[in-house]
Amino acid sequence: MDCPVCGVKVKVPDDSLPGELFECKDCGANLEFIQDEKGRPGLKVADEVAEDWGQ
Amino acid sequence: MRIGLAYDMARFEEKALIQAARGLGHEVQPIYVKNAEFSVTNPVNPGLDFVIQRCVSHYRAYGSTIALERAGCRVVNNLQVLRDCADKLITTSKLSAAGIPVPQTMVAFSRERALEVARRIGFPLVVKPIQGSWGRMVARAVDEQTFQDIIELRENMPNPQLKIHYIQEHIDKPGRDIRIFYVWGEVPVAIYRVSRQWKTNTALGGRAVPCPITDELREITIKTGMAMGDGVLGVDILETGDGGLLVNEVNAVIEFKNTVLSTGYDLPTKIVEETVRVFRK
Numbered sequence: 563m564d565c566p567v568c569g570v571k572v573k574v575p576d577d578s579l580p581g582e583l584f585e586c587k588d589c590g591a592n593l594e595f596i597q598d599e600k601g602r603p604g605l606k607v608a609d610e611v612a613e614d615w616g617q
Numbered sequence: 618m619r620i621g622l623a624y625d626m627a628r629f630e631e632k633a634l635i636q637a638a639r640g641l642g643h644e645v646q647p648i649y650v651k652n653a654e655f656s657v658t659n660p661v662n663p664g665l666d667f668v669i670q671r672c673v674s675h676y677r678a679y680g681s682t683i684a685l686e687r688a689g690c691r692v693v694n695n696l697q698v699l700r701d702c703a704d705k706l707i708t709t710s711k712l713s714a715a716g717i718p719v720p721q722t723m724v725a726f727s728r729e730r731a732l733e734v735a736r737r738i739g740f741p742l743v744v745k746p747i748q749g750s751w752g753r754m755v756a757r758a759v760d761e762q763t764f765q766d767i768i769e770l771r772e773n774m775p776n777p778q779l780k781i782h783y784i785q786e787h788i789d790k791p792g793r794d795i796r797i798f799y800v801w802g803e804v805p806v807a808i809y810r811v812s813r814q815w816k817t818n819t820a821l822g823g824r825a826v827p828c829p830i831t832d833e834l835r836e837i838t839i840k841t842g843m844a845m846g847d848g849v850l851g852v853d854i855l856e857t858g859d860g861g862l863l864v865n866e867v868n869a870v871i872e873f874k875n876t877v878l879s880t881g882y883d884l885p886t887k888i889v890e891e892t893v894r895v896f897r898k
Contacts, residue, residue, distance in 0.1 A: 579635075580649045582627035595627075614675040616750020616820070617851060617868035 563605050567591040572605060583608055618893055621668035621690065623648040623681050629874040630885070631671050637885040643893070650677050655684030662689040667896050669693050669849075669888075670870060675703050675748070678870055693892055694848035694869045701845060702869035706747045706783055708845070715844035717837065718863045720855070721786040728768045731782040735764045741787040744768070746779055750868075751820035754779070757787060788855045788863060793817060795828050795854040795862075798871065798884060799842035801891040804835045806882040808875065825875035837862050849888050 565572050568589035582595045584605070592608040620638050622645060624631045631647075638645045646665060650672055668690050672678035682692045682699055694702070701707045709722045721738060725731040735742060735758065744767050746754045758764035771779040794817045797807035807830050810823035817823040828834075834854065841852050841864050851868035873884050 579624075579627040579632070579647055581625055581651065582632075612674060613749070613753070615673045616675070616753070617870055617872055 563603065565589060565591060565593065566605055566607060567593075574603070574605070578603075618666040618896070619644045619646065619664060620889070621646045621648050621663065621665040621685075622671055623650050623653075623668050623678075623685065623692075624671040625650050625677050626673050628673075629877075630872060633874075633877065633885040634669060634671070634889065637883070638889045641886065641889055641893070643889070648681075650681045653681065655681070655688065657684060657687055660684070660688035665690055667691040667693055667892060669892070670699065672870065675750075675870075679703075691896060694850070695846070698846040698848045698850075699869045702850070702867045704747050705745055705866055706781070708867050709783075711844055712841060712864055712867075715840065717840050717844060718861065720788055720863050720865065723784045725782045725784065726780065728765075728772055728782075731768050731784060732761070732765065734782075734784055735761065738784065738786050740764070743785045743787050744771070745783050745785065747781055747783050748778060752816040752818040755816060757815060788865075789858055790815070790817070790855055791858075793826075793856075794865065795834065795856065796825075796876065797828070797830070797834060797838050797852050797854060798873070798876070799838050799848075799850040799852055800884075800887055801847065801849065801895050802839065802842065803887075803891065804830055804838045805887050806830075806876060806880055806884055807834065808879055819872075819875050825879040827880045833862060837864065841867060849892065 563574050565586040570588040572586050578595045580597050584593045593605045594608040596604050596606050620643050635645050668685050670678050670692050682696045685692050709719050712719050723734045725734045741759045744756050756767045793809040793811040807828040808825040809828045810817040812823040838852050845867050851871035853865040855863045855865050
């Protein structure tokens with residue numbers, strides 16, 4: 563799939579789950595695997611760490 | 618069994634738990650909470666034997682646990698445990714009331730009273746937000762001036778929680794602390810989190826090293842797990858200079874990637890096995 567930041571192809575395994583994180587090896591962007599309402603896969607820039615994240 | 622896994626990020630831990638459950642022959646239904654909706658007034662039971670709560674966001678974990686329990690699901694950990702572990706003031710209070718050793722802890726609600734408390738505890742000491750993880754906003758005051766600066770910053774933050782001044786004695790750790798895991802009454806594995814920094818969270822660069830589980834560690838961990846309401850917990854323990862152990866905090870949505878990688882112990886399988894055993898009773 564294409565990195566939404568730099569357009570380079572990012573390898574995403576077939577068994578990836580929505581919410582799974584990947585890093586674009588080219589631009590270093592943290593990316594999140596998503597599926598739209600029709601189930602079509604894609605990548606978006608991952609959310610920044612929020613104040614309530616953690617254990 | 619049919620096992621749900623409520624999550625918002627699919628990290629090492631979530632994938633490992635799914636793989637472990639499927640490897641044990643269970644059916645797994647991942648529940649991607651960011652895309653989920655639940656009826657509170659007309660709940661629909663999803664027909665799962667239990668759900669493992671894995672949301673990284675505490676409020677997504679909180680909200681989805683409430684909704685799932687409303688729908689009749691058993692959630693691990695349950696709402697009471699999740700809520701109590703997320704609040705350091707509640708955690709320390711429960712543990713202290715159960716006779717479990719914890720750092721000396723005071724709470725104050727104004728800068729003036731906080732300063733009086735600090736002078737009595739003595740410096741250095743530690744000021745923490747009552748909610749938060751990964752070492753965020755945890756500050757060490759080495760003297761009265763530093764303490765006043767910390768309190769001044771907290772008092773001027775918009776979050777009202779930061780005006781609850783949770784103040785603890787500083788424990789001089791031996792360059793490490795202990796993360797030990799409690800799984801339904803068992804204590805299967807532990808690591809040291811080693812760091813030159815005083816905050817040893819692995820999120821802040823602490824290095825995981827296997828930790829042998831002594832009888833004392835096992836006993837304090839079991840007592841802690843029972844005091845917090847049982848379940849699957851990560852317990853953070855400090856070693857004092859005289860060989861004592863103090864429970865620093867308890868975590869209810871545990872991270873264990875570094876533990877698995879450094880010890881080779883299959884904690885995700887243990888978690889699923891024990892949870893199935895408990896819920897089959």
